[in-house]
Amino acid sequence: MTIIIIIGIVIAAFWLLSRNTKNDSHQDVVNQGFDAREDIKRMEKATRKQWWGIASQAIHDDDEEYKLNSNKSNIYKLPKTIDLSLYVPPSFDNKKIQKLVEWAKSKKSENGNQNLLNIFKEYSQEANEVMYPRFEVIPPDLTFNLDVEAQTKGGFFCEDFQVYGFEINQFTTRPELHFDCEDLVMLLSSPELFDWIKYYLTFPTVYSSDCDDLWQSWEADEGSVTWYLEDDYSEFTPIKGEASEYFEDEPMVEYNFPIKIKMNGDISYEEEIFIINDQEFTFLKNEKDHLVILLMASYNSSLLDSIVSISKN
16 A cells, blocks of 8 residues: 555656756757757768768669759760761772873972972882882871860769769860871871770870879860769759869869860871972872872872872873
């Protein structure tokens, strides 16, 4: 009986205490509930910051604070693949060759001691004397204005959330490059079909530099960098701050890998020295068609034979 009385007293005291403090504690309870929700948000935020290198936590559409801003008006378009099958080497006929020969009569070397027609005649004479006569054209190094788009091969936005993206670096570079005669013919005749990416990948050690970047050492202007989301290729625009502050490269990422290179302007070869059978020649812009035939003759024996045959007349 005594135990029951004690329990009753404790319950009554607790009820009186709760009643007296109900009004005072109501606001505290509300605040505690608010703090609890904030704690949950902070925990979610901390979780999203964790990156395990394989996947990312989903970002909820109704989570405005951490929702990714995506500029749908700026969608990155992948460069079109160049269809090299469309390339047709320049054609030549007797009429073009005849014009070349007439022009060659007055086309003198830089020192004025030789003209192209005499070089063809000397080649013809040499052809009768040796098994392998020489007609050699050595092009100069030429400077090009190239607009480049280079891409990081992977990365993710790691501030408050994880989602894959990539960055596009756009800049202009002016390398001095050397082409063999066949590549230069293609470049002069069909510059829109020239595969600069393939050329870069095929000759990665031609150009030297102190730059640590894998993508070459060509001097370039500062250019611009834009960040995109991988899911829809839309531009990433953060709620606040700069996009670069949110982007983190993946380990072993391949930096600035060129995905698009386009020549800006014409090929400048005026006043550049071409060596033809040890003689120096320069060519004007309006002599491009003749220059192309000369370059082709250095590796096309049937064309060379046609030139030599007509030059004898």
